[in-house]
Amino acid sequence: MDKERFLGQASFAKGLEDVIVCESKIGYVDGAKGWLVYRGYEIADLVKCSTFEETAYLTIFGKLPRGAELEEFTSKLSSYRSLPEPVHRIIRELPQDGNAMASLRTAFSALGSYDNTGDRFDHSAWTEIGIKQVAQMGTAVGAIARHRKGLSPLVPDSSLCYTANLLYMISGRKPDDRMTKVMDAAMILHIDHEMNASTFASMAVASSLADMYSAITAGLASLKGPLHGGANETVLRMLLEIGVADRADAYLDDMFARKKKISGFGHRVYKTYDPRAVILKKFADEVSATNGTRHLYEIAQKVEERVVKQYGGKGIFPNVDFFSGIIYYSYGIDPGLFTPLFAASRVVGWVARILEYLKDNRLFRPRALYTGDLVASYTPLSERV
Numbered sequence: 001m002d003k004e005r006f007l008g009q010a011s012f013a014k015g016l017e018d019v020i021v022c023e024s025k026i027g028y029v030d031g032a033k034g035w036l037v038y039r040g041y042e043i044a045d046l047v048k049c050s051t052f053e054e055t056a057y058l059t060i061f062g063k064l065p066r067g068a069e070l071e072e073f074t075s076k077l078s079s080y081r082s083l084p085e086p087v088h089r090i091i092r093e094l095p096q097d098g099n100a101m102a103s104l105r106t107a108f109s110a111l112g113s114y115d116n117t118g119d120r121f122d123h124s125a126w127t128e129i130g131i132k133q134v135a136q137m138g139t140a141v142g143a144i145a146r147h148r149k150g151l152s153p154l155v156p157d158s159s160l161c162y163t164a165n166l167l168y169m170i171s172g173r174k175p176d177d178r179m180t181k182v183m184d185a186a187m188i189l190h191i192d193h194e195m196n197a198s199t200f201a202s203m204a205v206a207s208s209l210a211d212m213y214s215a216i217t218a219g220l221a222s223l224k225g226p227l228h229g230g231a232n233e234t235v236l237r238m239l240l241e242i243g244v245a246d247r248a249d250a251y252l253d254d255m256f257a258r259k260k261k262i263s264g265f266g267h268r269v270y271k272t273y274d275p276r277a278v279i280l281k282k283f284a285d286e287v288s289a290t291n292g293t294r295h296l297y298e299i300a301q302k303v304e305e306r307v308v309k310q311y312g313g314k315g316i317f318p319n320v321d322f323f324s325g326i327i328y329y330s331y332g333i334d335p336g337l338f339t340p341l342f343a344a345s346r347v348v349g350w351v352a353r354i355l356e357y358l359k360d361n362r363l364f365r366p367r368a369l370y371t372g373d374l375v376a377s378y379t380p381l382s383e384r385v
């Protein structure tokens, strides 16, 4: 096949690597420096000074809110938390021990059937639905978490912030201030990450003007994968399998010999430390010291040291998923819920980027480089050998 002829003026980048598909003012990733900003604000500053609600507002609306704006946004996030009863019924019908991301994807797809206000595109209506979906994501994660334990969902507590309410709906216990702060920081760090697979999937769906629920459902479907959001659960399972720090060497020798990828390492954009991993490591250190999970942190340190020594020269370093699981597990969260927790934050980035893109929408429609036959003569079924 004549590749040149079919490529024409187009360029070919497998996996769209390094291809720029849109302009955006939302967030910037510098993969060489290990630098991440949302709307110009460094993530380390947002973790220190901001809250999930405030950073969500910043991400979606492009500026830090004034007092009244934050109050209105927070109160919307709180008032939109409930799910229609049929969606709770659907969650209850799903297997208790099934994949929680599959349940979340199903719940969100179903939610779209109970709200068709966004079937026709209207930017301000879709913005409102987007805010509602952020709120409902937390509730859906909580309901799925409870169902996994055979328990009924809890009524959202409007006195709690998004993160504290999410933790309450998962565990039935209200978190203390420190736990809320640490988990809120983790939530802030997961809000947006430029044109990752799930964000791109949700934008591609939205570009057909389908509806916000379809777009967010697509984001969930993509985030589930172990090459993307699913890695946080895989990392924790690896640390549990290693069991003690002394066994990390043998485990890694085997992984290296079989040229297996180590979950929680490597990134399409970062070729140095992921700045989110640097921050999460400090929290993992703190939280594991007092929650009976120090051994997991020690294993992680050993794994980090060996993998960076082995592959650092190739630009492979810990990513956001390497230390987050230790924090969640230390707080008693079931590893099956780690990726849904990621979704409860990343939904903000999906919503923000969809809304930004739709201001000047262009249907995503790339091409494929055809490498098949151009001429084939049809053989009737009875004559095929």
Ligand SMILES: CC(C)(COP(=O)(O)OP(=O)(O)OC[C@H]1O[C@@H](n2cnc3c(N)ncnc32)[C@H](O)[C@@H]1OP(=O)(O)O)[C@@H](O)C(=O)NCCC(=O)NCCS
Binding pocket: 226, 227, 228, 229, 231, 260, 261, 262, 263, 264, 265, 266, 267, 268, 269, 311, 314, 316, 319, 320, 321
């Ligand atoms: C995230 C990821 C898909 C991005 O990688 P990518 O840009 O597609 O890079 P590739 O998978 O093409 O890998 C490039 C090279 O680095 C190696 N590599 C990448 N990630 C690696 C990892 N986690 N462990 C060991 N080697 C890794 C590949 O084996 C490949 O080596 P080669 O050139 O000798 O064949 C990849 O790093 C990965 O699979 N990581 C593990 C899953 C994970 O943690 N995902 C969460 C991302 S936030």
